[in-house]
Amino acid sequence: xxxxxxxxxxxETAGNGIVNDLTIFTFTQTDNLVSATYxxxxxxxxxxxxxxxxxxxxxxxxxxQTNGVMxxxxxxxxxxxxxxxxxxxxxxxxxxxxxxxxxNIYQEL
Numbered sequence: 504x505x506x507x508x509x510x511x512x513x514x515e516t517a518g519n520g521i522v523n524d525l526t527i528f529t530f531t532q533t534d535n536l537v538s539a540t541y542x543x544x545x546x547x548x549x550x551x552x553x554x555x556x557x558x559x560x561x562x563x564x565x566x567x568q569t570n571g572v573m574x575x576x577x578x579x580x581x582x583x584x585x586x587x588x589x590x591x592x593x594x595x596x597x598x599x600x601x602x603x604x605x606x607n608i609y610q611e612l
Contacts, residue, residue: 504558504582506530506537509589510612517595517605521545521568528609537562545569551578558582560591574599585610 511528513520525544528551530537537560541549547569553562560580567573578595591609596602 504555504584504589505532506539506555506560506582506589507532511589511591511609512543512612513607514610515606515608517607519597519600519603519605520595520607521566521574522549522607527612541566553578555582564595576600580609 509530512524513522513526514524516523523544526541526546527543528539528541530539535554535556537555538552545568547567549564549566551562551564553560558581560582563577565575574597576595576597578593580591580593583590588611593607593609595607596604
């Protein structure tokens, strides 16, 4: 599996999550290094960077919301293929929100 040039949005958002179906992620991958930019919905601009090993993606993220709030945290994702599309099941931990956790699900567009 390779995330290079893959675009995704979030199809399920945690109750304490900010990203949603209007947030579009554009990924790049070189070897095991993965990065993405994202925006849309409540996100003015966001960045993530991490590594992939087998079917697991680990990354740190930072994002600026449209209301000016900045957030950051870390995520661990399972990478799946469902209906011939890549899917990420993200388990995130907010660093900027006292360690709150949640789960988001992304799907390839």
